[in-house]
Amino acid sequence: MISQQNHLRCPVCASAIPWRFFRASAPFRCPTCNEMVRVPKSVHVNRTIAGLVLALTVGYLVTGSVGAFLLTAAILYLPGVAALGYLLTVTMGYRLEAAPSGLSRELGE
Ligand SMILES: [Zn+2]
Numbered sequence: 001m002i003s004q005q006n007h008l009r010c011p012v013c014a015s016a017i018p019w020r021f022f023r024a025s026a027p028f029r030c031p032t033c034n035e036m037v038r039v040p041k042s043v044h045v046n047r048t049i050a051g052l053v054l055a056l057t058v059g060y061l062v063t064g065s066v067g068a069f070l071l072t073a074a075i076l077y078l079p080g081v082a083a084l085g086y087l088l089t090v091t092m093g094y095r096l097e098a099a100p101s102g103l104s105r106e107l108g109e
Contacts, residue, residue: 010037011096027099036099043095051081 008017013033021031027038052073058080059073 008096010035013097017096033059036098037101040095040097047085048081051084052077054084055080 008019008022009015010030010032012035015030015032017032017037018021021028025040027036029035030037052081055073055076058076059068059070062081063072
């Protein structure tokens, strides 16, 4: 059961999707059922907020002052988001949802 947590799972056919097919920023095609799937927008929003909180917390702990803390938070923000996103991906994997048909056309692909 633990080994399955690191796999992507197609929300349409429930097959495991190899990581080489995965795209975080755009819908991608399930290699088994050929349906378009994507990472829900809420995942990105949650990770952005979590990354911001992480950056602010680290910045405050490191500098101990509000002024330098804001600067440090700004510097740490992007690495914080990247690190947290990686950590969450490794530990939890991505939850996927079926993408509405025609979405890829809306995105200009
Ligand atoms: Zn599928």
